[in-house]
Amino acid sequence: MERSPTLDELRVARSVPALHPTAGHFIMAAVLLVLGYFLVWPVVLLLINSFNAAGDWFVEPRVWGLRHWQNAFLRPGLLRSLGNSALIWLLTVSFSFPIGVAIAWLLARTRIPFSHSLEFMFWIAYMVPTLPTTIAWISLLDPDLGFINVGLTKLGLFTQGPFNIFSVPGIVWANLMGHGIAIKVMLLTPAFRNMDSTLEEAARVGGAGNLRTVFRVTLPLMLPAMMLVLALQLLRIFQSFETEYLLGMPFGFYVYSTKIFALIRDPVPNYGEATVLASMTLLVIALIIPVQRWILERRRYTTITGSFRPGLIDMGRWNYVAFGAIAALLVLLTIGPLFILVLGSFMTRIGYFTLGFTLDHWKFVLNDPVFIKALRTTLVLGATAAIISPLLFSVIAYILVRTRLPGRAALDLMVWCSGAIPGILAGLGLLWLFLGTPGLGFFFGTIWALIIVVILQGKTTGVNVMKGVFVQVGADMEEAARVAGAGWLRTYFRIWLPLLTPTLMLVAVMNFVAAAGATGSIILLASRDTMTLSLMALELSSIAVSNREAASIISIFIIAITVLGAIVVRALGARVGVRAHASAAPALANVTEAAKSGNLA
Amino acid sequence: MFGFLFLIFLAALFGDSFTLAGAAEKPAAFDEEWSKLIAAAKREGTVAVASGGAPSRQYRPVVEVFQKRFGITVEVSTGSATDTVNRVLAERKAGKYTMDIALISVREAQQRLLPSGSLIPFTPLLIHPEVLDKSVWYLNRHWYGDKNSNTIFIYHVSKEDKYEYWYNTDKIKEPETASLKKQTDFFDPRWKGKMLGQGMGDPSGLRQMIDSYFEPDRGPDWVKTYLLDAGLTFSDDRRILETWLVGGRFPLQPVVTGSEDLITLSKKGLPIKQAFLSKQVALIRAGGSGCCISAFANAPHPNAAKLFANWFLTKEAQTLTHTLIPNLDRSSLRNDVPVGEVPPDQRRVAGVEYGFPDADPKFGARQAEAQKWILKLWESRQK
Numbered sequence: 001m002e003r004s005p006t007l008d009e010l011r012v013a014r015s016v017p018a019l020h021p022t023a024g025h026f027i028m029a030a031v032l033l034v035l036g037y038f039l040v041w042p043v044v045l046l047l048i049n050s051f052n053a054a055g056d057w058f059v060e061p062r063v064w065g066l067r068h069w070q071n072a073f074l075r076p077g078l079l080r081s082l083g084n085s086a087l088i089w090l091l092t093v094s095f096s097f098p099i100g101v102a103i104a105w106l107l108a109r110t111r112i113p114f115s116h117s118l119e120f121m122f123w124i125a126y127m128v129p130t131l132p133t134t135i136a137w138i139s140l141l142d143p144d145l146g147f148i149n150v151g152l153t154k155l156g157l158f159t160q161g162p163f164n165i166f167s168v169p170g171i172v173w174a175n176l177m178g179h180g181i182a183i184k185v186m187l188l189t190p191a192f193r194n195m196d197s198t199l200e201e202a203a204r205v206g207g208a209g210n211l212r213t214v215f216r217v218t219l220p221l222m223l224p225a226m227m228l229v230l231a232l233q234l235l236r237i238f239q240s241f242e243t244e245y246l247l248g249m250p251f252g253f254y255v256y257s258t259k260i261f262a263l264i265r266d267p268v269p270n271y272g273e274a275t276v277l278a279s280m281t282l283l284v285i286a287l288i289i290p291v292q293r294w295i296l297e298r299r300r301y302t303t304i305t306g307s308f309r310p311g312l313i314d315m316g317r318w319n320y321v322a323f324g325a326i327a328a329l330l331v332l333l334t335i336g337p338l339f340i341l342v343l344g345s346f347m348t349r350i351g352y353f354t355l356g357f358t359l360d361h362w363k364f365v366l367n368d369p370v371f372i373k374a375l376r377t378t379l380v381l382g383a384t385a386a387i388i389s390p391l392l393f394s395v396i397a398y399i400l401v402r403t404r405l406p407g408r409a410a411l412d413l414m415v416w417c418s419g420a421i422p423g424i425l426a427g428l429g430l431l432w433l434f435l436g437t438p439g440l441g442f443f444f445g446t447i448w449a450l451i452i453v454v455i456l457q458g459k460t461t462g463v464n465v466m467k468g469v470f471v472q473v474g475a476d477m478e479e480a481a482r483v484a485g486a487g488w489l490r491t492y493f494r495i496w497l498p499l500l501t502p503t504l505m506l507v508a509v510m511n512f513v514a515a516a517g518a519t520g521s522i523i524l525l526a527s528r529d530t531m532t533l534s535l536m537a538l539e540l541s542s543i544a545v546s547n548r549e550a551a552s553i554i555s556i557f558i559i560a561i562t563v564l565g566a567i568v569v570r571a572l573g574a575r576v577g578v579r580a581h582a583s584a585a586p587a588l589a590n591v592t593e594a595a596k597s598g599n600l601a
Numbered sequence: 602m603f604g605f606l607f608l609i610f611l612a613a614l615f616g617d618s619f620t621l622a623g624a625a626e627k628p629a630a631f632d633e634e635w636s637k638l639i640a641a642a643k644r645e646g647t648v649a650v651a652s653g654g655a656p657s658r659q660y661r662p663v664v665e666v667f668q669k670r671f672g673i674t675v676e677v678s679t680g681s682a683t684d685t686v687n688r689v690l691a692e693r694k695a696g697k698y699t700m701d702i703a704l705i706s707v708r709e710a711q712q713r714l715l716p717s718g719s720l721i722p723f724t725p726l727l728i729h730p731e732v733l734d735k736s737v738w739y740l741n742r743h744w745y746g747d748k749n750s751n752t753i754f755i756y757h758v759s760k761e762d763k764y765e766y767w768y769n770t771d772k773i774k775e776p777e778t779a780s781l782k783k784q785t786d787f788f789d790p791r792w793k794g795k796m797l798g799q800g801m802g803d804p805s806g807l808r809q810m811i812d813s814y815f816e817p818d819r820g821p822d823w824v825k826t827y828l829l830d831a832g833l834t835f836s837d838d839r840r841i842l843e844t845w846l847v848g849g850r851f852p853l854q855p856v857v858t859g860s861e862d863l864i865t866l867s868k869k870g871l872p873i874k875q876a877f878l879s880k881q882v883a884l885i886r887a888g889g890s891g892c893c894i895s896a897f898a899n900a901p902h903p904n905a906a907k908l909f910a911n912w913f914l915t916k917e918a919q920t921l922t923h924t925l926i927p928n929l930d931r932s933s934l935r936n937d938v939p940v941g942e943v944p945p946d947q948r949r950v951a952g953v954e955y956g957f958p959d960a961d962p963k964f965g966a967r968q969a970e971a972q973k974w975i976l977k978l979w980e981s982r983q984k
Contacts, residue, residue: 058690059717077983138841145848246841249800250834254983262980265802267972268712269687349862351844355869369661370679431688435695444697524688528676539680545655546839546862 028405031396035411038456039418042429045436046421050275056268068272075259075273085256088244089237091172092180093230099176100184101219101226103329106322107185108192109200109218111314113323118330119189120570125182125333127513127562128341131541132555133178134243135548136340139351141165141173166250174243177332184229186510187465190502191225192218194472197312210313225468227295231288232461238281239422256280257422264424274425281420289416338559345552361549370531375557377447378516378533382565385454385515389462390507392455394500397466398492402478419460423520427453431524445527453522454515462507469503505573512565516558533558631730638728638911639671641904647674648905651689652704653682654804656891660704662925667912673905682706682890683804686713689897693719698899701906707746707887708808708972710753710895711965721898722751729911737916739934740954746887748962753895755887755960756914757922759931760947762883762955764818767863769852771872778876784818785826787855793832797851801828801979802837805858807972808888813856814971815958817881821974827856828978847871861928885949887959891931 049057053065072078103122107115140148141163149161164170195218203213219226241257248254256277263274315322345362348355365371396415400408421429430453434444443449477499481491497504517534526535533554541551642648652660657679664675678685678700686709689700703714714720724743727733735741739758746753766787768778772795780786787796799806810828813819827833834851836842839859845851847866857863860875867873887893894913900906912918919933923941932943940948949955958964 056713056716058687058694059713076981081983138844142844142848142850144850145844246836246838250836250841252982259983262802265683266976267683267708267804267807269683349866350840352847352866352871354871355866428687428691431691432695435691435697441695441697444692445699523680523684524691528678531679535680542654542681545658548840 024403024405028399028407028411031399032407032411032414035396035414035456035459038430038433038452039459040414042426042433043418043421045432046271046275046425046429047279050272050279052272054272055270057271059268068270068276072273072276075277077254078256078259078277081254081256081259084248084253085237087168088171088175088255089233089240091168092175093233095172096176096180096184097226097230097233099181100188100229101222103181103185103326104188104192105214105218106326107189109195109313110319110322111312112319112326118323118326119185120566121330121334122182122185122189123509123566124338124559124563125330126179126186126510127559127566128334128337129517129537129555129558130178130242131246132341132344132552133337134174134246135350136337137170137174137177138165138247139340140336141170145351166247168253171244171247171253174247175240177337178243181329182333184233186506187229187232187461188222188225190506191222191468191472193502194469195221200313210315223295224471227292228464228468231292232464234284234288235281235416235419235460237284238278241422260422260425271425271428275421278421278425282417285413285416285420289413341552341556341559345549345556347549350548350552361547361553364547365550365553368536370528370536373529374531374533374536375561377450377530378558379561380447381450381454381515381518381532382512382561384451385458386508386512386565386569388455389458389511390466390504393459393462393507394466394496394504395492396459396463397470398496400463401467401470415459415463418456423457423518424523426457427521427524430521434525444525445530447530449525450518450522450530450532453525454511454518457518457521458507458511458514461510465503465507466500469500473499501573505569508569509562509566512569513562516562628730631728634728638904638908642671642673642902642908645673645902645905647676648702648902648909649700650675650677650702650704650909651685651700651897652677652890653680653685654890656704656889657682659891659926659929660922663913663918663921666921667909667918671908671912673908675909677704682709690714690717690719693717693899698897698901700897701900701902702909703893703895703897704890705893705895706890707753707755707893707959707965708968709890710893711747712969714895715747715752719897720752720895722749723754723894723896723910724751726896726907726910727914728907729915731916732911732914737935737937739936739949744887744934744957744960746893746959746965748965750960750962753893754914755893756919756934757892757931758885758887758934758949758957758959760883760885760949760955761812761880763880764878765857765860766876766878767846767854767857767860767873768876769846769849769872770874772849772852775874781876781878783878784823784855787853788826788831792853794834795851796831796833796853796855797842797845798827798833798835798854798856799839799842799858800835800837801976803839805888806835806837806856807975809856809858810975811968811971812886812958814975815967821971824975825978828975829982847873859930861930882956883953885955885957889931892959 050068051064051066053063053067054060106112107119112118138146140146143149143161143164143166146161146163146165149158149163152158153161165174199217199221200213203217204210208216238256238260241255241261244253244255245258245261248258260274260277263270263277344350346357346359347353348358348360396411399405400412418426430449434440434449443452473496477495478491481495486494516532518532519534519538522532523535523538526532537551537554537558539545540547540554650664657677660677664677667673668675678688682705686705690713692699703710703720705714710720723745731737735743738744744755745751746755764784766781780789799809801807801810810824813824813827814821833855834845836845839862842854843862843866846854846863849872863873864875867875894910896906896910914935916935916937919935920938920941922933923929923938923943925942927942928944929942930944930947932940932947932949936951
């Protein structure tokens, strides 16, 4: 039996020189240098300093030693916290992954009604910050006071509330209702949409039913995309924090990230030990990269070619059943938390209906002199991240997947490793970078420093999602363009960009959300003049200020501008990209034809 | 020899009078110096204040008055005080000096700003007669929170002359609280599983435990039992704690800080009540970013900083802190400012001399040791 070509064999460089060697090497060197400096150097600075045995890095003189490495692993309960992190991650993924895959398949491969609107609703679910969602679920599932528990008890169905959010199942539930399911649907749906129906039709012609086709054809072809999503989730195993911290502490349940957070939040922050503990994620990455490469190189995953046909499965009345189930889930993921957020912003005090409603919190926020500045800064950061990041990440992903330039492995490693360190530690590394580099000090305290950070902060997810698409796209169209004499840039803009548009839109929205919600990575770099809405919300919901109602209003603004941004991005995407579904095949054929006829100008 | 000793005796006897007379005799000289200072400060145009927590917001209306009066922009950093200090220390380590004045807690200043050499003695900056006049300050002196008693100037303190605790009136009836007479009574098995407390991730929760460590009514053993064996449920989130207390899930909170919100909820008819236990020694404390002022070394706007520091401690500015900040949970150490928004339980009683551990030059080091011990205990809960 003939073996499928490997990924390396697929790379266009083998048949078509992807770049002029000199230009290619020059570009690669520049990419490695710039990204290495902004992504890896802060991590390296942190790791070097983890050998600075001083208790307070900023106060005590530098003393080299292994103290932090020894003490970090002697922390009480460290092993248990590792186990707890693994438990929460496994339980969350066991539910969210199959659900995410199933929903992505339903949205992308079946004739379910309003599939694009439903997909957009998952984007909105992703835009709702984790903290308000967790608070909303506490209000609903607190064992004694939660609305659902109280309601069930009052109805006489139970003698006491059956649900307890302060438990392991409670944490897993809050994670699922937070970003657990939404992010997977967001990342997987475009990949499922990019699948040529010819393969599924062939399976059906061969006598396979819908289910068999899914398991024998669709899912194996989606393996790279699913692997990437899983790997990205694994990266978060020691970083996911807020929900576990809020819900775990009351019953003495601590996860690994809680340990890291506690060290950073100590009255005298122990960045040394925090870095040591955070660096364990590098071990996870050491596991991810070879496994990912092994899976990608085993076989061929091309699902988009010049003869692309995006056919959909008609499930009959099950289309409506699936629609109902997804819509019900979306109510839990979006309408519920959003309703609680909006309601809370009008309540005298969240959680106390007896105290009545008020506009005072809105007046407080809108009259805050920092608010307009913060709104403006957030818009600038969000828009910049949404425009520049997807383009930059797509170029990096292109280099990684479609070229044979030397240094690709280093670049891939760079992208993964920079995601290993939690935001607040990365923020410290960046602070040193800006302060310690002659010439860069100028950026410190200005919006430019924040812009650099927000552009780069979504790189691990962004680049890997893009890689997933490049793996799916066949070489024929690019080859046709090259044969027709189009240069690399023209090929990129005329062939790749339209094909990538749905994923670019996705990455744009994700980066907009990340930029608008950034806290840890920018908190040490922002000044009063560059305060963002997310930092304002953080301050308002902090222990000292504890104005959760006002923080809710800020969250509402963040969600509102993100939704508006997403709508704009979708509208632009619809203009630039290849038309979806029915019209996609002719459009792709046109692109290929144009390329072949040399009419790409 | 006797003559010299006699002179010293006279100086000691009338020292304050000489100072006052001196200050009173110099208004013309002061006016000139003050005008020059204002002019120099205006040329600098800005004063950068490192602060954090609630006070960084509370003081906004106060600094606005300064801005209008002198035409100098005041940039007050907001957010967490620890983040502010981290940022300032990192900047200074890289040779970048952006801050002029610190409105930061004694603990942050003592443990981090002072040892890093970031602060300069504050006393020499004081030139305003209204500030220099020690007779208007509590016990006729200036109060500092550092070992040299010259750098971290304490201007606001909270008063603690009794222990406060809260309970849910639906779950605990008033007669039941009669058994609570001393601090160890909270450890009676009947309360096990019914109490809640602030976690050590909440700076106020930690601060309470440090204070408790040194108090004769509590002490280290009490702190250990409270954190490990008394069956309390902890959270760093005060809003969750509040909901538990009001809903009765955990109906007793033996240690409380920042109870203004609970008072408001209680006044609005929710079933919670404040109660008190006696305290052997009445204390005043300098806690949080709203207590103290100090000056940064290598300040980029030294004249504006000096002007701000002097103005902030005048009768006018301290009065503004009492009148413009609602429900202020502390009060000025100046005796000549009206009580304004300061609640009755925070007003110092004239003639009473309170214990003031934060002003003890040796207290800082002992406090740091206690803090380490408490955090170690706290972490041992996670085994």
